[in-house]
Amino acid sequence: MSDPDPKCNAPRVVVIGGGVAGLTAGTFLARAGFDAAVLGGGESILRRNAHLENVPGFPAGVNPRLFADLLERGAERNGCLLEEGRARDVVPEDGRFRVRIEADDDAMDGPSALTADYVLAASWSDPEYLRDLESVDLVDRGSKTYVDVDDGGRTGLEGLYAAGRIAGEAHQTVVCAGHGADVALTLIGDSDVPFYHDWVAPEGYFTDRGRDVPPGCEEIDTEERRRRERESMALMAEAFETPHSDEPTTHPSHREDGGD
Ligand SMILES: Cc1cc2nc3c(=O)[nH]c(=O)nc-3n(C[C@H](O)[C@H](O)[C@H](O)COP(=O)(O)OP(=O)(O)OC[C@H]3O[C@@H](n4cnc5c(N)ncnc54)[C@H](O)[C@@H]3O)c2cc1C
Numbered sequence: 090m091s092d093p094d095p096k097c098n099a100p101r102v103v104v105i106g107g108g109v110a111g112l113t114a115g116t117f118l119a120r121a122g123f124d125a126a127v128l129g130g131g132e133s134i135l136r137r138n139a140h141l142e143n144v145p146g147f148p149a150g151v152n153p154r155l156f157a158d159l160l161e162r163g164a165e166r167n168g169c170l171l172e173e174g175r176a177r178d179v180v181p182e183d184g185r186f187r188v189r190i191e192a193d194d195d196a197m198d199g200p201s202a203l204t205a206d207y208v209l210a211a212s213w214s215d216p217e218y219l220r221d222l223e224s225v226d227l228v229d230r231g232s233k234t235y236v237d238v239d240d241g242g243r244t245g246l247e248g249l250y251a252a253g254r255i256a257g258e259a260h261q262t263v264v265c266a267g268h269g270a271d272v273a274l275t276l277i278g279d280s281d282v283p284f285y286h287d288w289v290a291p292e293g294y295f296t297d298r299g300r301d302v303p304p305g306c307e308e309i310d311t312e313e314r315r316r317r318e319r320e321s322m323a324l325m326a327e328a329f330e331t332p333h334s335d336e337p338t339t340h341p342s343h344r345e346d347g348g349d
Contacts, residue, residue, distance in 0.1 A: 110253025
């Protein structure tokens with residue numbers, strides 16, 4: 090099947106990896122106006138956790154599988170297209186990228202490739218699909234391989250970024266989420282997309298001071314603020330109503346890579 094139609098005129102970004110870093114990066118990119126697709130080829134390693142206790146905002150912790158589900162819902166609600174499939178390779182083509190997807194008999198409906206202006210790799214623990222790109226350095230450390238990036242998550246190949254654990258960040262949820270956001274902001278800054286901050290401010294916050302609402306920001310009135318609050322309360326009440334049905338994924342020690 091062919092690549093889904095991109096949004097008109099918006100730069101296209103493909104985020105590889107629908108885990109903590111990838112979904113956070115995708116959320117920031119979609120909210121900034123990018124045509125953002127997140128290619129998810131398997132579950133986040135977070136789904137192995139028993140109870141997540143060090144994420145801000147959850148004083149008694151949170152079920153990590155629920156947290157991962159909510160990350161997916163958030164990315165989708167903010168405009169990311171979530172595609173299933175594993176990246177096979179990334180091919181630079183006329184100043185853009187072609188992300189080819191592994192053939193999978195179970196996912197016949199998915200695209201076989203996605204084209205993009207930018208690629209952001211967030212695919213802990215698989216960087217192999219980048220191996221043929223000469224200007225991208227992969228660093229082997231023990232049984233793990235990381236993507237070498239600068240402080241903004243840029244690889245040696247213009248337009249290709251990496252975030253989260255695959256970029257050598259600490260093996261912690263908030264750190265990898267934060268890195269996903271940080272690298273997304275670097276990418277936005279490197280692009281022509283106008284952007285100041287991703288802020289939702291009360292009506293008049295900028296305009297009452299004679300300022301235009303800066304790009305990336307939004308002002309909302311009281312009615313809209315209340316509507317969004319009610320919507321978020323309903324969504325979270327439903328999400329937290331019953332215990333999550335999934336058990337933690339077990340350690341894949343039978344696999345070749347031995348897991349983490
Ligand atoms: C048992 C356990 C308990 C943990 N407990 C905690 C904790 O209490 N607190 C804490 O802060 N952190 C904890 N962590 C660590 C935390 O889960 C990770 O640091 C975090 O998930 C890393 O985020 P990431 O986005 O880099 O990787 P991930 O969340 O793993 O996301 C990577 C995604 O990329 C996908 N992918 C891989 N290859 C491809 C490919 N070729 N194409 C497409 N997609 C691909 C993967 O399937 C996955 O969905 C725990 C980890 C484990 C194993």
